[in-house]
Amino acid sequence: MKIRRSGCPINLTLETFGDRWSLIILRDTMFGGRRRSFRSLLTESIEGIASNILSDRLQRLTASGLLTRAADPGHKQRIIYSLTESAIELVPLMALMGSWGMRHALPSKELSARARVLEDGGPQLWAEFMDELRHIHLGSPAPAVSALAQMQAAYKASIPA
Incomplete structure (x- = not known):
């Protein structure tokens, strides 16, 4: 179980997705008009996120229930990330x-x-x-x-x- 600094709802929200890159990933997935792959998030964001940071934030956002990941039926090696209801x-x-x-x-x-x-x-x-x-x-x-x-x-x- 993850230790939380406090029970404050603002703090808990920030601990869930409050860093810059997590918000940018959510923004790009939300306003991109489609579900996103790692590659599309890496190459299409105007902020230029590094691949290791993107990988880490995708894992965090998936673990926190804001994104889901699934195999792309059209490409065996591609994972597609989708927003959850919580993210929407x-x-x-x-x-x-x-x-x-x-x-x-x-x-x-x-x-x-x-x-x-x-x-x-x-x-x-x-x-x-x-x-x-x-x-x-x-x-x-x-x-x-x-x-x-x-x-x-x-x-x-x-x-x-």
Whole structure:
């Protein structure tokens, strides 16, 4: 059994996924529009995570119940990581972190586009996004509205021509 510093819910949350790389992996898996392989997480993240750190954080996130891992049926040697319901329930927290970052951290216009869509859409869009993530990662029925498509369209529109 892991020793916890305290029973404070904020501390327990931070102990579960509170380091930079864990949040980046969850972000990339959440906003990437698909389940992710080790290779895609390694090569497609703009932050450039090292392979040993990625491996460690994937093990931690899987052990804490935020990700699951399964063999890729299309590739015998590839493992696919998917969000769990616990991770999907982090959407409101990610949306609020994005909103805070837009106001206080001077982000780029392009990389703020998705956060702005989530902020403007509020809890209703967050719920739609979580339903879409449940479809992608947990196999539930597809939602009628694609929050990911709205965020992707905003991102593309923000890129200078």
